[in-house]
Amino acid sequence: MEKKKYSSYAEIELELQILKVEREIHYQKILLSIDKTKESILPFKKINKILEVVSNFSSGIYGTILKTAIPILINWYLNRKRGD
Template sequence: METKKYSSYAQIDRELEILKIEKEISYQKLVFGVKKTKESFTPQNIVSDLIGSYSAAIPYGALVSTAVPFLLNKAVPFVKNWFAKRKRGV
């Protein structure tokens, strides 16, 4: 990489401002990527991805890959509520 030569402080300030903005953009991309990765690690997504990858090998794979995420979306909150009520003794 070639060393840049500046003729004024204004050019240096402009270059520093550009680098600062590029750094902020890179940071925001990283934050967004972490957020999307975090969102993808839900039990429903993990199971649906697992079922989706094996849907060709299982009989009625398309039906199973459609039904399992739907059932998990309904069953997980039900089981959570059941455990919560059970702990309280209701």
């Protein structure tokens, strides 16, 4: 890098502002790449969508039927005779 020669403080201030903005841009790019990496490794949005669908499904009449039927089926399975 070659040394720059400034003729006024205004030029120095302008250069400092430019460097500050460039630094902020690079920082935001790093944060964005970290977020993208997190999304690719841990697909929370997909899991949340699935849980939301299951929650909506289980809150209606089907959910009430399942909440009633599942314990009955579990008890039947546990209490059945081995020979039957």
